[in-house]
Amino acid sequence: MGKLQDRIAIITGAASGLGKGMAELFASEGATVVVADIEEDGGQELAQSIGGSYLHCDVTDAASVEGMIQAAVDRHGRIDILVNNAGIDGEQANTAESSLENWRRVMSINLDGVYFGMKYVLPVMVSQKGGVILNTASSVALNAMGAIPAYSASKAGVVQLSKAVAIENAMHGIRVNAICPSVVETPLLKHFIESTPDPEGARRGLAALNPMPGMVTVDAVARAALFLVSDDSAFITAVALAIDGGYTAR
Numbered sequence: 728m729g730k731l732q733d734r735i736a737i738i739t740g741a742a743s744g745l746g747k748g749m750a751e752l753f754a755s756e757g758a759t760v761v762v763a764d765i766e767e768d769g770g771q772e773l774a775q776s777i778g779g780s781y782l783h784c785d786v787t788d789a790a791s792v793e794g795m796i797q798a799a800v801d802r803h804g805r806i807d808i809l810v811n812n813a814g815i816d817g818e819q820a821n822t823a824e825s826s827l828e829n830w831r832r833v834m835s836i837n838l839d840g841v842y843f844g845m846k847y848v849l850p851v852m853v854s855q856k857g858g859v860i861l862n863t864a865s866s867v868a869l870n871a872m873g874a875i876p877a878y879s880a881s882k883a884g885v886v887q888l889s890k891a892v893a894i895e896n897a898m899h900g901i902r903v904n905a906i907c908p909s910v911v912e913t914p915l916l917k918h919f920i921e922s923t924p925d926p927e928g929a930r931r932g933l934a935a936l937n938p939m940p941g942m943v944t945v946d947a948v949a950r951a952a953l954f955l956v957s958d959d960s961a962f963i964t965a966v967a968l969a970i971d972g973g974y975t976a977r
């Protein structure tokens with residue numbers, strides 16, 4: 728028996744990176760995973776390879792998120808786990824030089840998307856008398872970093888929103904937590920590094936960021952996520968778990 732045997736888990740942004748790693752691990756632990764992403768080809772391919780299903784979802788669009796949750800319920804009958812993971816880094820610029828478009832785009836994917844996911848899954852989980860929500864924040868929610876103001880603010884918002892929703896819904900048997908990885912080698916991080924004036928220097932700096940050597944691995948994040956969505960963390964709610972090799976302790 729896997730740790731997630733017969734559970735129905737939706738993961739947004741699951742076509743790539745951390746979401747993909749979680750989808751593969753959750754499926755190997757017995758979950759049926761709904762891959763919810765705007766990236767149709769990668770989403771379909773992953774869903775097929777893990778015996779799950781793909782649903783198109785743009786997390787910036789409330790109706791798209793509501794429709795995806797309803798479609799998952801129609802298809803699978805219930806939702807045990809929702810991971811609100813879709814996110815982007817956006818452009819790099821100090822606040823005064825940053826664009827309004829970047830602020831809105833990053834906020835709408837990283838923060839509105841998490842709010843929409845929880846808003847529409849909560850009635851389902853309340854009626855089931857239980858469920859688990861996990862939101863992907865970032866170490867920048869805990870330790871500020873310059874030149875990515877929208878990203879930093881969006882991720883700090885994810886942490887506090889997760890805690891508020893955890894408190895609101897604890898009596899319904901619903902747990903809500905956030906994970907805060909530091910640097911993980913994914914397409915998002917590649918984009919972040921390539922957006923800096925000195926990508927090679929940035930790569931070296933990020934590889935040396937954590938007191939533990941090297942970057943965080945997708946597998947390490949997926950395993951921490953598995954802990955927080957499984958019964959192993961049955962009495963843990965409203966935490967923001969750093970997965971950062973000690974970075975935020977500095």
Ligand SMILES: NC(=O)c1ccc[n+]([C@@H]2O[C@H](COP(=O)([O-])OP(=O)(O)OC[C@H]3O[C@@H](n4cnc5c(N)ncnc54)[C@H](O)[C@@H]3O)[C@@H](O)[C@H]2O)c1
Pocket residue numbers: 739740741742743744745746763764765766784785786787812813814815816836863864865866907908909910911912913914915916
């Ligand atoms: N990689 C890191 O170092 C790192 C560190 C901390 C936190 N995070 C967070 O982890 C999460 C996953 O990032 P990743 O590194 O795996 O990036 P990634 O680029 O590999 O994956 C992001 C996924 O989100 C999807 N997505 C983007 N916009 C979407 C939208 N509007 N609707 C639905 N899906 C959408 C993309 O199609 C993609 O599949 C993000 O929230 C990110 O902020 C990443």
